[in-house]
Every structure is written in structure tokens, then in C-alpha cells.
Amino acid sequence: MMEHTPASNQHSLNGRTLATDGFQLHPEDAAAMRAEVSHYEQPQAACIEALKIVQRRHGWVPDAAIPAIARVLGVGPASVEGVATFYSLIFRQPVGRHVILVCDSSSCFLTGFDQLRQALSEHLGIELGQTTADGRFTLLPVCCLGACDGGPALMIDDDVYGPVGVDDLPELLEGYS
Numbered sequence: 001m002m003e004h005t006p007a008s009n010q011h012s013l014n015g016r017t018l019a020t021d022g023f024q025l026h027p028e029d030a031a032a033m034r035a036e037v038s039h040y041e042q043p044q045a046a047c048i049e050a051l052k053i054v055q056r057r058h059g060w061v062p063d064a065a066i067p068a069i070a071r072v073l074g075v076g077p078a079s080v081e082g083v084a085t086f087y088s089l090i091f092r093q094p095v096g097r098h099v100i101l102v103c104d105s106s107s108c109f110l111t112g113f114d115q116l117r118q119a120l121s122e123h124l125g126i127e128l129g130q131t132t133a134d135g136r137f138t139l140l141p142v143c144c145l146g147a148c149d150g151g152p153a154l155m156i157d158d159d160v161y162g163p164v165g166v167d168d169l170p171e172l173l174e175g176y177s
């Protein structure tokens with residue numbers, strides 16, 4: 001059973017402290033991170049997967065998760081923070097249920113990024129960096145998705161699409177409720 005100790009702002013599971021600064025690291029996630037670490041000689045190599053584990057459960061990675069991850073991996077918080085900052089698919093602020101990443105790198109820029117971005121903004125009523133009022137979509141720019149021969153490309157959650165025409169958007173977005 002998971003317990004919360006308000007005085008210390010920490011959580012414990014069978015006597016094991018799993019969280020710091022109010023962030024509650026799920027015991028299954030901590031176990032998954034330890035399993036990841038066991039695959040590498042250097043624990044830092046598990047940072048990205050550990051961050052993905054937290055993001056899968058919470059939708060994003062709050063600041064308070066960084067020291068909690070670092071403690072489980074046995075690395076310094078700066079190592080985890082460095083990876084979290086560098087990797088654009090790790091979200092450091094709350095996002096909507098679905099994240100739309102629109103590629104603004106060179107190939108997609110030349111094949112219609114701006115028209116696609118504008119159509120998305122009009123369809124959703126938000127600009128890049130914003131989330132719809134109903135929390136359904138967050139719209140973000142991203143560097144190359146590796147689908148350069150199919151630009152303009154975008155990614156919704158884990159799905160990459162391209163080339164995406166303006167007329168494709170209503171049906172495409174309909175699939176993400």
C-alpha cells in the first residue's frame with residue numbers, strides 16, 4: 001500500500017521512499033527504471049528511458065520528477081536534467097491528451113510547413129506552444145521527424161504522418177478524441 005507523509009512531503013512503499021519534493025514516483029515506474037539501468041554499464045544511459053517512463057504515466061515530466069529519477073538511477077540530478085532539456089520529445093510542461101508536433105525543419109519548411117501550421121492553428125483555435133481549451137490537443141514545433149521525403153510531416157502522439165495536406169486535417173484529427 002502506498003502512503004503519503006505530509007510532514008516530509010515524501011511517499012513510501014513498504015518502507016522504501018520513492019519520491020521527493022511532492023512528486024510521487026509510481027513503484028512500477030521505479031522498478032522499470034531499475035530494470036533499464038541493469039542493461040547499461042553507465043546508469044546515465046538509462047536517463048532517456050526513465051524520463052519516457054515518467055512521461056508515459058503523467059503525460060509530462062515535472063521538475064520535481066528529476067531528483068526522484070536521479071535517485072533511482074543513482075546519478076546526479078544534473079545528468080537527468082541535461083537529457084530532459086536536450087530531448088525535445090520530453091515535455092516539461094503539462095500538455096493536452098494528444099500532442100501534435102509539426103516539423104519545421106528544412107524539407108518540411110519547403111514543402112508546406114507554414115500552410116500546415118496555419119491550418120492547424122485555425123482548425124484548433126490555438127497557436128504553436130498552446131493547448132486547446134478542452135485539453136484535447138497541444139500544438140508544438142519540432143525538428144526533423146525523419147520523414148523528410150514525405151513533407152510536410154507531423155506527429156500525433158507516436159504516429160508520424162506525411163505528406164499532410166491542409167484538407168487531410170479534419171479526418172486526421174478526428175481519430176484522436
Ligand code: FES
Pocket residue numbers: 103104105106107108109143144145146147148149151153
Ligand atoms: S525535415 Fe521534416 S521530417 Fe525531416
